[in-house]
Amino acid sequence: MKHEHAKTATQNACKLCNPLGACLAFRGIENCVPFLHGSQGCATYIRRYLISHYKEPIDIASSNFHEETAVFGGSHNLKIGLKNVSDQYKPDVIGVATTCLSETIGDDVPMILREYKKEFKNGSPMPIMIHASTPSYQGSHIDGFHAAVHASVKALAEKMPRQKLINLFPNMVSPADMRYLKEILGNFGVPYMMLPDYSQTMDGGPWAEYHRIPPGGTPASAITTAASAMASIEFGSTIEASKSAAGYLDVMFGVPAYHLPLPIGIKGSDKFFSLLETLTEEKRAEKYEDERRRLVDAYADGHKYVFDKRVIIYGEEDLVIGMTAFLREIGMVPVLCASGGKSGLLKKRIEELVPDMDELGIKVREGVDFVDIEDEAKILQPDFLIGNSKGYTMSRKNSIPLLRLGFPIHDRFGGQRMHHLGYRGTQELFDRIVNTVIEQRQNASSIGYTYM
Amino acid sequence: MMNDEKWCTCGACKTIGFQPRRGSIRVKGEEIPQQYFKGMAMEQIGILEGRERQVLEKNSDVAQADIACDTSSLSGSVSQRACVFCGSRVVLYPVADAIHLVHGPIGCAAYTWDIRGAVSSGPELHRLSFSTDLQEMDVIYGGEKKLYKSLIELIEQYKPKAAFIYSTCIVGLIGDDIEAVCKKVARETGIPVLPVHSEGFKGTKKDGYKAACHALMKLIGTGSTEDISKYSINILGEFNLAGEAWIIRQYYEKMGIEVVATLTGDGRIDAVRRAHGATLNVVQCSGSMTWLAKEMEEKYGIPYIRVSYFGIEDMSKSLYDVAVKFPDRPDIMEAAKQIVSEEVKTLYPSLQKFKKALTGKKAAIYVGGAFKTFSLIKALRSIGMSVVLAGSQTGNQDDYARLKEMCDEGTVIVDDSNPVELSKFILEKGADLLIGGVKERPIAFKLGIGFCDHNHERKIPLAGFIGMYNFALEVYQSVMSPVWQFAPRKGGTL
Numbered sequence: 048m049k050h051e052h053a054k055t056a057t058q059n060a061c062k063l064c065n066p067l068g069a070c071l072a073f074r075g076i077e078n079c080v081p082f083l084h085g086s087q088g089c090a091t092y093i094r095r096y097l098i099s100h101y102k103e104p105i106d107i108a109s110s111n112f113h114e115e116t117a118v119f120g121g122s123h124n125l126k127i128g129l130k131n132v133s134d135q136y137k138p139d140v141i142g143v144a145t146t147c148l149s150e151t152i153g154d155d156v157p158m159i160l161r162e163y164k165k166e167f168k169n170g171s172p173m174p175i176m177i178h179a180s181t182p183s184y185q186g187s188h189i190d191g192f193h194a195a196v197h198a199s200v201k202a203l204a205e206k207m208p209r210q211k212l213i214n215l216f217p218n219m220v221s222p223a224d225m226r227y228l229k230e231i232l233g234n235f236g237v238p239y240m241m242l243p244d245y246s247q248t249m250d251g252g253p254w255a256e257y258h259r260i261p262p263g264g265t266p267a268s269a270i271t272t273a274a275s276a277m278a279s280i281e282f283g284s285t286i287e288a289s290k291s292a293a294g295y296l297d298v299m300f301g302v303p304a305y306h307l308p309l310p311i312g313i314k315g316s317d318k319f320f321s322l323l324e325t326l327t328e329e330k331r332a333e334k335y336e337d338e339r340r341r342l343v344d345a346y347a348d349g350h351k352y353v354f355d356k357r358v359i360i361y362g363e364e365d366l367v368i369g370m371t372a373f374l375r376e377i378g379m380v381p382v383l384c385a386s387g388g389k390s391g392l393l394k395k396r397i398e399e400l401v402p403d404m405d406e407l408g409i410k411v412r413e414g415v416d417f418v419d420i421e422d423e424a425k426i427l428q429p430d431f432l433i434g435n436s437k438g439y440t441m442s443r444k445n446s447i448p449l450l451r452l453g454f455p456i457h458d459r460f461g462g463q464r465m466h467h468l469g470y471r472g473t474q475e476l477f478d479r480i481v482n483t484v485i486e487q488r489q490n491a492s493s494i495g496y497t498y499m
Numbered sequence: 500m501m502n503d504e505k506w507c508t509c510g511a512c513k514t515i516g517f518q519p520r521r522g523s524i525r526v527k528g529e530e531i532p533q534q535y536f537k538g539m540a541m542e543q544i545g546i547l548e549g550r551e552r553q554v555l556e557k558n559s560d561v562a563q564a565d566i567a568c569d570t571s572s573l574s575g576s577v578s579q580r581a582c583v584f585c586g587s588r589v590v591l592y593p594v595a596d597a598i599h600l601v602h603g604p605i606g607c608a609a610y611t612w613d614i615r616g617a618v619s620s621g622p623e624l625h626r627l628s629f630s631t632d633l634q635e636m637d638v639i640y641g642g643e644k645k646l647y648k649s650l651i652e653l654i655e656q657y658k659p660k661a662a663f664i665y666s667t668c669i670v671g672l673i674g675d676d677i678e679a680v681c682k683k684v685a686r687e688t689g690i691p692v693l694p695v696h697s698e699g700f701k702g703t704k705k706d707g708y709k710a711a712c713h714a715l716m717k718l719i720g721t722g723s724t725e726d727i728s729k730y731s732i733n734i735l736g737e738f739n740l741a742g743e744a745w746i747i748r749q750y751y752e753k754m755g756i757e758v759v760a761t762l763t764g765d766g767r768i769d770a771v772r773r774a775h776g777a778t779l780n781v782v783q784c785s786g787s788m789t790w791l792a793k794e795m796e797e798k799y800g801i802p803y804i805r806v807s808y809f810g811i812e813d814m815s816k817s818l819y820d821v822a823v824k825f826p827d828r829p830d831i832m833e834a835a836k837q838i839v840s841e842e843v844k845t846l847y848p849s850l851q852k853f854k855k856a857l858t859g860k861k862a863a864i865y866v867g868g869a870f871k872t873f874s875l876i877k878a879l880r881s882i883g884m885s886v887v888l889a890g891s892q893t894g895n896q897d898d899y900a901r902l903k904e905m906c907d908e909g910t911v912i913v914d915d916s917n918p919v920e921l922s923k924f925i926l927e928k929g930a931d932l933l934i935g936g937v938k939e940r941p942i943a944f945k946l947g948i949g950f951c952d953h954n955h956e957r958k959i960p961l962a963g964f965i966g967m968y969n970f971a972l973e974v975y976q977s978v979m980s981p982v983w984q985f986a987p988r989k990g991g992t993l
Contacts, residue, residue, distance in 0.1 A: 064606025088582025131575030257922030
């Protein structure tokens, strides 16, 4: 059966826009206010969108374009905006991301920032201003995320003597993942600089008063030291060279860059831990051996439920790649690996991790929307879908269960506390996957087995 | 306008023992008594420079100027407002048998995909997200071809009754001739293809409302008005969130009134086209639809009234106010009284549990339109709560004048507020509840106070008599939850 649909328009997008990623990354810098140079709506929509997942207040300032701004340029508005944000928020850092509007009218943001610094100099220290170019007509939210991380390192890292320090660029992972990564690095006893770190700013405790900027995040002073590190680890296999913070530090300051796929699954996690052992010349803490043992044991206990199960996995390309490697090591078949992103590398990277992908019938598609995925699903008949909440519409329509992970999750509770990485994250994912299968079988059974 | 005393002879008012606040409901143009306000110590509150005139604290002892509103948000502020596109998108969103194509880069469509709780009894095209997803090359060479092709394909695939094309910021810059593309596609496909000029930076959300109404105005008047009863209305600014339009419609139909079109809740293109056949326009969300009501009055001679379906008082009034427009049919008024009487008799006792628990609790209200604020103040009072902060994103001078009049002494009134300000006032005034939308929710929860979502994402109907029950229940469940004992403001540890 042939399923045709309108191809020119994007329907039910499997991606978000560039500035969203930048705002999220900027939230991972201590005492930083994300600032969108564009219309008010961009900031408001992105705040609303992030809130639906993280359930945290998220202040994003806007230069609030008007008609005259669009005609005469955004310089004036941007400067007033920066002044207002500086006065009201007293930030250490303002992360300025552009939008389609300011990019199209051709505002030279770096120049405006230089002018601002001159015009408003009054002796007292000024916030550090970082500029990420994030036109919405290029790439997707993940590009904005990396652009902001890259821009921050570029703006702040300074040459200084090599020291015992590891940089970790964790990619767009959950606050829970970030906490776990910090715990791991802490246990290795090695000083580290993780960027971004929104583990607290996007998943924090109650407040006695309103915090203009929530506590937590990577201090700007720590980012400054990134160039002195003995190594950078960057999770992600599709990051454009021009947006790779680790790549930048390697080229400019000779900090060796180690690019790993997101460490999901035993093999992926092993690689990460081994790398840390090599770099630090320390053994991993016993508790991680324990985590790994429990995970191997769980794989054994649950293997029959998941073997040969067919799934569609979608989301950011790097997440899809990491998940695909994991799914293969537990015997599942990701019949479609799909992303709204378009790096041109998705298939190549999956092939590197799963050399027999063609024999297994694993299909890879970049730049798709949910109608594309739905068309594929009708043919591929997967047992379930794995991805963010955006897949719910097609999941419901086609009665295919959806296992939620990644971002955004706005129809389940606790997305910000979900683990994906390392042995701990893999354990959580494996338990959830097995339970999804068990639940399906139990629901489908006419007997009502109480032991499954 | 209906005499207050007359509608209180329904019996229901006596049952619940509430006295109508005579003269408290004022129509635009009617003289509003001079109010006196005192300016606040702005530096203490941390109000952004340039926003001082958008905040007031009611104080009858001192003279003070009117609140400033109808302004654009300040650059660098974290406004809770959105943009022109957002205004257009929310108004037209519930039209369920039309394609809504967002012409621009992906964000604007992605962030508004299935975002509202507006439900449909039939087709659900409004719950899909369509975007021309403009790329760099389109920005350089123009997006007209892509727009044309997208439209032709989508119309072929979904067979909609019409298509709305929303321009976004970038389209206003690259100069795509959307009008021409729409005309061409309309000609070729035979359905109305309506451009919505909603470039984000060309004004405020209110301008977006107007752009949407403008598109609707083009449809109105193109359908047959044959068989439309003389006793008929359109409901404007009712978006059928959680099925609210169905509840309201049922009341009117019970009264013997034909509802020609609901704009735009559970909206259908064919109904919109016939809307000019109605005798009266009943405007619920005044901020978004008053412009349309005025246009229809001018072009088709259809008078309009403003109503609100929130709370017992305003809900009842919205039925009476319609009934009184059909004086030759006393049975309509009788039916209205009957409905109110029956509904209130069931509703009133069920509210007492909530009232008992909530009496003395304080609420803060920050919603999109000011008209809703009026109803919420009354609704909250009916369950024993007072309002310590009232504000809106888009209220006008008249709205704020009336708001001042309604509020208690010491109530803070804000226009186009931001999280910092809202939080300050919430804490200073010791609010137990915040009513707002998704963007306000985490502020309330962080500070450890209850929250009621009264925005367009709600899933439980809050309009109508049943809606008042749901509202009271939601407020009760949030304010009375034992979890707040751990909140720092209640002495919990940080």
